[in-house]
Amino acid sequence: MMHEKKVSAKQILSFRHDTAPRSLIPIDEPTFKLVIFSIQDEFFCIAGTHIREILPYSTIHFVPGCPPELEGVINIRGDITSVIRLGSLLGLNKTPITRHSSILLGIGDGLTSGLLVDRMVDVLDTPQSAIHSPATTLPDHLRTFVSGVYRYRNQAVTMLDLDLLFHEYLR
Amino acid sequence: MVSMELSNTWLDLVLFQVGGYSFALEADQVISMYASNDQLKQKEFTFFSLADLLMLPATIFPITHQPRILEIKCQNVSLLVAVEEPVIFQRFRGNALHPFPEMIRRRLCQPAVLALVIWEEKLITLLDSDGLTIPARINESELTQKNSFELPE
Numbered sequence: 672m673m674h675e676k677k678v679s680a681k682q683i684l685s686f687r688h689d690t691a692p693r694s695l696i697p698i699d700e701p702t703f704k705l706v707i708f709s710i711q712d713e714f715f716c717i718a719g720t721h722i723r724e725i726l727p728y729s730t731i732h733f734v735p736g737c738p739p740e741l742e743g744v745i746n747i748r749g750d751i752t753s754v755i756r757l758g759s760l761l762g763l764n765k766t767p768i769t770r771h772s773s774i775l776l777g778i779g780d781g782l783t784s785g786l787l788v789d790r791m792v793d794v795l796d797t798p799q800s801a802i803h804s805p806a807t808t809l810p811d812h813l814r815t816f817v818s819g820v821y822r823y824r825n826q827a828v829t830m831l832d833l834d835l836l837f838h839e840y841l842r
Numbered sequence: 843m844v845s846m847e848l849s850n851t852w853l854d855l856v857l858f859q860v861g862g863y864s865f866a867l868e869a870d871q872v873i874s875m876y877a878s879n880d881q882l883k884q885k886e887f888t889f890f891s892l893a894d895l896l897m898l899p900a901t902i903f904p905i906t907h908q909p910r911i912l913e914i915k916c917q918n919v920s921l922l923v924a925v926e927e928p929v930i931f932q933r934f935r936g937n938a939l940h941p942f943p944e945m946i947r948r949r950l951c952q953p954a955v956l957a958l959v960i961w962e963e964k965l966i967t968l969l970d971s972d973g974l975t976i977p978a979r980i981n982e983s984e985l986t987q988k989n990s991f992e993l994p995e
C-alpha cells in the first residue's frame with residue numbers, strides 16, 4: 672500500500688506513549704497532611720501541622736472552676752495538658768464518651784491543648800487545590816474559624832483553623 | 843523570685859479525697875483533723891462541703907464514705923470541711939508541683955484552685971484555702987463564733 676510503512680510493535684507503543692494525554696493535575700503540587708475526625712455525625716478536619724499527637728481517650732482530671740467546655744487536664748508522659756470538648760466550641764450538643772473517643776493534641780495561636788472528639792476517621796495527604804472555600808451558608812458561629820471544605824468519600828469535611836479557634840476561644 | 847533548682851525544694855501537703863476526686867492543701871493551711879463528728883459533738887459547728895466552698899453544685903463532690911473533718915484556715919477565720927478518707931500528710935519535692943496549662947489558667951475562674959501535683963501517676967488539685975468562698979448564707983459573726991472552739995487535746 673502507498674505511503675504505508677511497516678513498523679514494529681515497540682515503535683507503535685513508543686508513539687502511543689509519547690502522545691498519551693497528560694494528566695491535568697501537576698504531580699509536583701505540594702500536599703499537606705489532613706487529620707479527619709467526626710463529632711456527632713459531622714466530619715471535621717485540621718491541618719496535620721496543627722496536630723502534634725493523636726491519643727486514645729484517657730481519664731480526664733476535672734479542674735473545679737473551669738467553664739464546661741474545658742473538660743480538665745491529662746498527664747501525657749509528665750506534661751500536663753488541658754482538654755477541650757471541641758464539639759462545645761462548635762455549638763454541637765454534648766455526646767457521651769465511647770471507646771472511639773479520641774484526644775487530638777492540637778497546637779494553635781501559640782498554645783497547646785487536647786481536643787476531645789468522637790471518632791478519628793483518617794489521616795491523609797492532600798493537595799492544597801482539594802480544599803475549597805467554605806459555603807456562604809455557614810452558620811455565623813462557625814464562619815470565624817472555618818478555613819475550607821474538603822470532600823472525603825462523598826462527605827463534606829469542614830476544615831478548622833486551630834489558630835483562629837483558640838484565639839476566638841480565649842478572646 | 844530568684845532561679846532555683848526545684849528538685850532541691852520541698853513542700854508539705856495534706857492530701858484528701860472528696861467525691862472520688864483528689865485534692866491537696868498546704869500543710870500550714872490545715873489546723874487540725876477530726877476523725878469524726880463525735881470529737882466535735884460538745885459544740886455546734888457549721889460544716890461546709892468542699893463543693894459549697896468552691897461554688898459548685900453539691901452533686902459534683904458528694905461525700906461517699908468515712909468522712910473526716912478538716913479544720914482549715916480561710917483568710918482570718920477557720921472552717922470545718924468534710925472530706926473523705928484517706929487523709930495523708932506527704933512531703934513533696936518542688937518539681938512535683940505543676941502550674942495549670944495556659945488554656946486552663948486563662949479560663950479558670952476559681953481563685954482557690956492553685957496548681958496540680960503529680961503523685962504516684964495521679965493528678966491532684968492543689969487548693970489555696972484563702973481563696974475559698976464562704977457561702978453568702980453564713981454571716982461572718984456566726985462563722986467566727988461557731989468556729990472559735992478549742993482544739994481537742
